Amino acid sequence: MRRCPYCNVGIEGDLVKCPLCQSKLTGTGEAPCYPKFEAQKKRSLFYKIQLFLVWGFLIAGIGLDFMVGLRLPGYPDLHWSLLLAMWIMGIEFGIMRQFKPDTGSAGKVTMMVLTTIAMWCVTAYFLGFMKITIDLVVPSALAATIVANFVLALIDKNGNTMSYLLTGLFMGVVPSVIIFLVSAEMPLAWAVCLMVSVILFAGAVIFRGRAVAEEFRRRFHF
Numbered sequence: 001m002r003r004c005p006y007c008n009v010g011i012e013g014d015l016v017k018c019p020l021c022q023s024k025l026t027g028t029g030e031a032p033c034y035p036k037f038e039a040q041k042k043r044s045l046f047y048k049i050q051l052f053l054v055w056g057f058l059i060a061g062i063g064l065d066f067m068v069g070l071r072l073p074g075y076p077d078l079h080w081s082l083l084l085a086m087w088i089m090g091i092e093f094g095i096m097r098q099f100k101p102d103t104g105s106a107g108k109v110t111m112m113v114l115t116t117i118a119m120w121c122v123t124a125y126f127l128g129f130m131k132i133t134i135d136l137v138v139p140s141a142l143a144a145t146i147v148a149n150f151v152l153a154l155i156d157k158n159g160n161t162m163s164y165l166l167t168g169l170f171m172g173v174v175p176s177v178i179i180f181l182v183s184a185e186m187p188l189a190w191a192v193c194l195m196v197s198v199i200l201f202a203g204a205v206i207f208r209g210r211a212v213a214e215e216f217r218r219r220f221h222f
Contacts, residue, residue, distance in 0.1 A: 002027040090119045106152045106164040113145045139193035150200040172197020
């Protein structure tokens with residue numbers, strides 16, 4: 001057992017410094033008291049490497065944009081590095097959500113898709129392809145998210161996915177109705193998204209009716 005000459009206490013395990021005063025311990029070390037989490041260390045190293053690369057790309061992009069004056073073809077007045085910074089921050093937010101242990105798979109998928117849709121809409125606005133984004137990209141992404149949450153709700157045994165499946169009903173119905181009221185017509189992709197959300201909600205009631213009822217009671221307190 002190692003000892004701290006200043007605190008005069010024995011320290012079990014293989015520590016080199018005293019956990020109380022951080023002084024160097026004397027004596028012979030023993031077997032570690034706690035297991036080493038190698039997987040966690042690898043994830044931490046991976047995160048640090050990708051964070052270094054991301055900051056490198058971001059700084060290089062801002063330098064080329066603002067200092068060198070490099071522009072995208074056809075967009076002479078667009079500072080593309082700001083869009084790059086937005087995407088990088090969004091990707092980092094998604095990566096942090098993946099490492100967060102108390103977030104279920106449905107929550108991670110839903111948040112990742114919604115964040116990506118928001119960034120895509122901003123990019124589409126500045127690059128000039130907003131119409132196809134609203135008419136096709138957004139409803140397709142929402143429909144895919146609703147399908148994914150339906151599958152996760154069927155295989156989830158803890159009931160943590162049902163809230164996201166029920167949220168998918170609003171994700172499909174509310175925007176579709178707004179699009180129809182604003183433009184007096186509903187694009188095919190939005191119609192498909194609306195039908196998918198309603199059909200899968202009916203499927204949730206059929207296959208997991210008790211879980212759906214319990215989720216409604218928990219959310220609305222009745």
